[in-house]
Amino acid sequence: MLPSRIWIFSLLIACAGIAHATGPSQDTLRLDLPSGQEIQIRRFTGGDRPLLLWLPSERGIRESHQVHARALAELGHEVWLADLHEAYFIATDRSSIGRFPLDDVIAIVDAATTATAAGIILVSSQRGAQLALIAAREWQLRHPGKTDIKGALLMHAYLYEARPGIGKAAAYLPVAAATNLPVYLLDTQYSTRSAHIQALAGALAVGGSQVYTQVLQGVQGGFFARDEDELSEADRTARQNFARTLSRAAGILAMTSTPGYAAGSDHDTRRFTSASMRIPSLQRLDEPLPSPALALRDYRGAEYDLQAGRGRVRLVNFWATWCKPCVEEIPSLHRLEASIRNPAFEIVTVNVGETRERISRFLQRVPIELALLMDVDNRVAKNWNIYVYPSSYLVDQQGIIRYAYLGALEWDSPENIAIIQNLLMQR
Numbered sequence: 001m002l003p004s005r006i007w008i009f010s011l012l013i014a015c016a017g018i019a020h021a022t023g024p025s026q027d028t029l030r031l032d033l034p035s036g037q038e039i040q041i042r043r044f045t046g047g048d049r050p051l052l053l054w055l056p057s058e059r060g061i062r063e064s065h066q067v068h069a070r071a072l073a074e075l076g077h078e079v080w081l082a083d084l085h086e087a088y089f090i091a092t093d094r095s096s097i098g099r100f101p102l103d104d105v106i107a108i109v110d111a112a113t114t115a116t117a118a119g120i121i122l123v124s125s126q127r128g129a130q131l132a133l134i135a136a137r138e139w140q141l142r143h144p145g146k147t148d149i150k151g152a153l154l155m156h157a158y159l160y161e162a163r164p165g166i167g168k169a170a171a172y173l174p175v176a177a178a179t180n181l182p183v184y185l186l187d188t189q190y191s192t193r194s195a196h197i198q199a200l201a202g203a204l205a206v207g208g209s210q211v212y213t214q215v216l217q218g219v220q221g222g223f224f225a226r227d228e229d230e231l232s233e234a235d236r237t238a239r240q241n242f243a244r245t246l247s248r249a250a251g252i253l254a255m256t257s258t259p260g261y262a263a264g265s266d267h268d269t270r271r272f273t274s275a276s277m278r279i280p281s282l283q284r285l286d287e288p289l290p291s292p293a294l295a296l297r298d299y300r301g302a303e304y305d306l307q308a309g310r311g312r313v314r315l316v317n318f319w320a321t322w323c324k325p326c327v328e329e330i331p332s333l334h335r336l337e338a339s340i341r342n343p344a345f346e347i348v349t350v351n352v353g354e355t356r357e358r359i360s361r362f363l364q365r366v367p368i369e370l371a372l373l374m375d376v377d378n379r380v381a382k383n384w385n386i387y388v389y390p391s392s393y394l395v396d397q398q399g400i401i402r403y404a405y406l407g408a409l410e411w412d413s414p415e416n417i418a419i420i421q422n423l424l425m426q427r
Contacts, residue, residue: 024044024045024046024047024070024073024074025044025045025046025073026042026043026044026045026070026073027043027045028040028041028042028043029041029043029080031107031108031111033101033103033104033107033108034101034103034104034107035101035103035104037087037088037101037104038087039082039083039084039087039104039108040083040087041080041081041082041108042061042066042069042080042081042083043078043079043080043081044066044069044070044072044073044077044078044079044080044081045073045078046072046073046074046075046076046077046078047073047075047076047077047078048076048116048118049075049076049077049078049118049247049250049251049254050077050116050118050119050120050121050150050250050253050254051077051078051079051080051112051115051116051118051119051120051121052069052072052077052078052079052080052120052121052123052153052246052250053080053082053108053109053112053120053121053122053123054069054079054080054081054082054123054124055082055084055105055122055123055124055128055131055132055135056082056083056084056085056097056124056128057097057124057125057126057127057128058092058093058094058095058096058097058126058127058128059092059126059225060083060085060086060092060096061081061082061083061085061086062225064224064225065081065225066081068224068242068243068246069081071242071243072243072246072247074243075243075244075247076247077247077250078115078116080108080112082105082108084100084105088100088101094127094273094275095275097127097128097130097131097272098130098131098272098273100131102134102135102138102270105131105135106135106138106139106142109122109135109136109139109149110139110143113139113146113148113149118254119147119148119149119150119254119258120148120149120150121149121150121151121152121153121250121253121254122135122136122149122151122152122153123152123153123154123246124152124154124155125154125155125156125157126155126156126157126158127158127272127273129152129154129157129158129159130158130159130173130175130272130273131272132152132154133152133154133159133175133176133179133183134175134269134270134272136149136152136179136181137175137178137179137262137263137269138270140181140259140261140262141262144260144261144262145260145261146260147258147259147260149181149258150181150182150253150254150256150258151181151182151183151184151253151254151256151258152179152181152182152183152184152253153183153184153186153246153249153250153253154183154184154185154186155186155187155224156186156187156188156191156192156193156221156222157185157187157193157200158193158273159172159173159175159176159200159203159273160172160173160273160387161173161174161271161273161274162273162274163273163387163388163406164385164387164388164406166283166285166289166393166401166404166406167289167292167384167385167401167404168385169199169385170196170199170385170387172200172203173269173271173272173273174265174267174268174269174271175269175270175271176200176203176204176206176207177203177204177206177207177265177267178207178262178263178264178265178267178269179204179207179209179263180207180208180209180259180262180263181209181258181259182209182210182211182212182253182256182257182258183204183209183210183211183212183253184211184212184213184214184249184250184252184253185197185200185201185204185211185212185213185214186214186216186245186246186249187213187214187215187216187221188215188216188219188220188221188223188238189215189216189217189218189219189220189353190218190219190220190221190320190322190353190354191220191221191322192221192323192387192388192389193387194215194221195352195353195378195381195382195386196382196387197213197215198213201213207263207265208259208263210256210257212249212252212253214245214249216238216245217234218232218234219232219234219235219238220232220234220235220322221322223235223238223239223242224238224239224242278407280409280410280413281405281409281413281415281416281419282392282394282403282404282405282409282415282416282419283403283404283405284402284403284419285401285402285403285404288400288401288402289400289401290399290400290401291306291316291393291395291399291400291401292380292383292384293306293307293380293383294306294307294316294348294350294373294380294384295307295380296350296373296374296375296380297373297374298371298372298373298374299351299356299359299363299372299373299374304348304371304373306348306395306399307399309346310397310398310399311344311397312344312345312346312397313344313345313346313394313395313396313397313420313423313424314345314346314347314348314394314395315333315336315345315346315347315348315392315393315394315395315411315420316348316350316392316393316394316395317333317347317348317349317350317390317391317392318350318352318375318381318384318386318389318390318391318392319349319350319351319352319389319390320351320352320353320354320389321351321354321358321359321362323389323390325389325390325407325408326389326390326408327366328408329390329408329409329410329411330366330368332409332410332411332412333347333349333370333411334369334370335411335412336411336412336416336417336420337370339412339417340417340420340421340424342424344397344424345420345424346371347370347371348370348371348373349368349370349371349372349373350373350374350375350380350381351372351373351374351375352375352378352380352381352386352389353375353376353377353378353381354374354376355376356374359372359374387406388406388407390407390408391404391405391406391407392404392405392406392409394419394420394423396423396426397426402423403419403423
């Protein structure tokens with residue numbers, strides 16, 4: 001257990017240093033951490049509801065976080081924004097979350113629990129969810145019997161042990177099964193992880209966690225941080241209501257029973273997602289897979305069945321209009337088809353989770369002259385274990401997946417064209 005004298009609190013006035021009855025105040029709290037590092041916490045105070053300690057995602061703390069923090073303070077929460085990337089001079093990338101000194105993060109958690117009698121809730125998104133759960137568990141281990149952490153509020157949570165393998169169900173980090181604090185999972189309909197939110201909830205429940213889930217319908221991922229001109233009407237409404245949504249979720253967590261001891265585990269629960277290198281071309285499967293069922297209607301209403309197309313080589317591409325990499329690779333898919341020019345080759349695109357009306361609006365901006373199937377209820381995507389958009393599979397004449405790629409590609413590269421031409425010559 002860390003001695004309380006490790007932290008030195010000093011107040012630096014950043015905006016209005018004196019709280020007024022008419023609204024919340026904002027200031028800066030400086031903490032000296034066990035590593036000798038100093039961090040400046042942006043603090044927003046507005047009431048006596050549970051304190052929200054907002055840890056960064058791999059993309060860091062942005063200006064939009066301050067906007068939402070002020071709105072939450074107006075609803076009666078104290079909010080701490082911990083800009084760890086800035087404090088440690090660490091670039092914002094996928095591997096950054098695992099590079100912060102864990103003892104320092106636990107010290108920040110401890111400082112937050114000391115600062116309030118209402119308890120704290122850890123808030124984060126994407127890979128930041130890993131840091132929140134790992135830090136919370138470590139704090140529990142060091143403070144047996146205490147229940148100051150009321151839970152974790154996680155948005156677009158990324159808790160995979162590694163990037164899900166081609167055609168395989170995701171494996172979750174050990175901390176997921178070792179979490180017994182209440183967790184609220186918040187996601188949007190148009191995101192890469194909302195279709196698997198119940199699977200994640202099940203993984204978290206293993207350790208005894210009470211898990212709540214909410215998916216904002218018609219809303220695209222990242223609505224609370226994206227530029228205004230990128231938002232739909234549903235996104236704007238969700239952004240306007242974001243603080244209330246978080247406050248309600250925090251209220252639910254605060255009312256849920258909190259254990260005083262960490263759940264047991266025989267695994268390394270301090271582990272973060274392992275990094276993986278991407279090779280920008282189709283990847284040959286060491287163990288080819290039979291293609292799962294794919295029977296859907298296309299954009300014009302005609303029925304399509306992958307099994308009925310035996311004898312042809314098909315590139316099956318799962319995508320969504322809200323996925324920028326998906327959209328960016330569409331021209332190269334058209335160029336690939338023009339380069340191959342073989343009736344025995346077909347590109348099949350599968351839109352996941354979107355309505356015909358939404359796709360129609362998209363096609364007015366970005367025409368697609370390829371087979372376009374509609375997986376409106378995510379049924380086929382789940383059956384194919386799709387966790388990444390875009391995901392593409394090269395299926396041979398016998399219906400066997402021989403190659404695949406998770407992510408966007410320049411499809412008309414010489415490497416990809418050669419792979420497809422070679423497959424077309426095999427019978």
